[in-house]
Amino acid sequence: MLVLDQLTKSYGGRTVLARLSHTFKAGEFVAIMGESGVGKSTLLNLIAGLDTPDSGQVIVDGAPMAALDDDAATLLRRTRMGFIFQAFHVLPHLTLRQNVALPLLLNRRDAGRADEMLAAVGLGGRGADFPRQLSGGELQRVAIARALVHRPALLLADEPTGNLDPETAEGILHLLRQETRESGAGAIMVTHSHAAAAMADQVLLLTRSGLKLA
Template structure:
């Protein structure tokens, strides 16, 4: 199924000289300092770095949830800064899938209704064959009539994953998606995110602090002080952990 969402390897999201400053004057805090990076179809990228390095800010700017102070964030070749509120809402709904630590499911809706919510909001008819495939891969066939309170944390996150991919977005962004899960449930969610990139050809961008989670990715971008300072292809949990320890050593020496 690779390539169902477009040409594998094509750039679908891009940060170009991305800067973000909170506050002004002596109280200014630089969250991003000229970050440039590309994210391609069929590629799973993890973003890691020390606390305050700008990981989540980068993800939020690329997902249109935050506005950069300088530079640009682009999805599908569209500069997010060029869109009005309605245009940005439509782009987020149609071209970006979201998976967050807190699941963000609507408690009054069933799992099926939560999965189909982006299509309902966009007034689009579901492709039943595609929806059925997503539900099957996510292992939710016997949970579709359940509301979030009737589901385990892992099941809720799988519903969130299904909702994120049901529109066949250009990119799926995941911010600490396993942070509220036990190790077994977390591993299943990570495997599903890998499936999104490798089987369905989507770009996946995940912020995580966990080296074991980063090992599911095709590459890791390391941020420090708002800049990209390293990139690691074919990560393993041990190689990522070693790199993170170097950050600690550098901070001590600094």
Template sequence: MAANASNPISSQPLLQVQDLAKRYGQAQAQSTVFEQISCEVQVGEFVAIVGNSGVGKSTFLNCLAGLDSWQQGQVLHQGTDLSTLDETARAIWRRAHLGFVFQAFHVLPHLDVAQNIALPLMLLGRMNTQGEQRVQQVLKAVGLDGLGQRLPQQLSGGQLQRVAIARALVHSPQLLLADEPTGNLDPCTAQQVMDLLLQQTRDNGTALILVTHSADAAKRADRVLRLTASGMQTEPAL
């Protein structure tokens, strides 16, 4: 699928990964998760990451978010090397530039739907009148209009995933990372969530990196990359 004409892919990469390697353990006892991983993601591009279970797809996504460390290589966001940032600086970078959709939703049970969605704006100090309007706008966009005061335990799994998507997009990030966002959903709800995710990222010009086992989800991407322990290759068009 080509990028939306209203959000053309820029010639300048938004994200660059260069010779990335992730290992666990010390010295001679090290275990390699993956190595020699290089790729680029353009502004507004939708890239799907596929691969066998246990190859480190979620770990790779955590590295792109600066949530995990790595032993070799670089992750560059518009020229900024995340490995040079300490934990505080990475957290500030994530707040400003990144949205993350987790498979397990990770909504806070003691906050209502609107409060969960508003969290990124609160952390950025943008929860003013305009911020409140943005929360309502996103609620409507993800099909949760009128449900803002409900608690998470009052929602279905598909609705909770919509909350997670809204929270990840409410602050209009440049980059959205999604880790198996349809993995816990039935096929019909999964398709609805993918429709929503793709529509929202296209409408906002957000680059999307999706880790998935779903061939149906992957075939909707601009590019599909297969992660292996020894590298990353572009998959033939689906």
């Protein structure tokens, strides 16, 4: 499903990732752990095509991301991927329901599942609220609902439980596990939480020398 081939990325003269290679199997839930600054979020951005490597390539379903033009890359992200950002990126001028429904509308699909996903993350009945009315943890749950709503083939999650209390985090992790299993999706989750990582099929450690089993 996903192949990383000799990925290298530097910022301001500092190499973050160096000749990183790994193959992720279809339908596998993988947690990636590692020290701060080692390049975990950078890796997710490269996989999603939100950033470009200095060398090497990301291959999704046999297609190199670098071979796609902007429109094709955007279409791939819209239809095949779901991304949970650390910074949420919830749109402030849209209601919660509109935020969650956005991937469905962009893919010209019925928006009814937006209410179902809001309920699944504990925000049922709040679809008409706006992001300014929510706490940080609630905004994170909106971002999670939005990433899952269109049943993506690949879920990329950057610290999805970072703003949640332990009880809520456990429920969200079970939701991620359930949704990906039911749809046969792959998932790559960056986390500092050992409890979150325990939900994964496989835990990898990202170091300066690459990815290895934790």
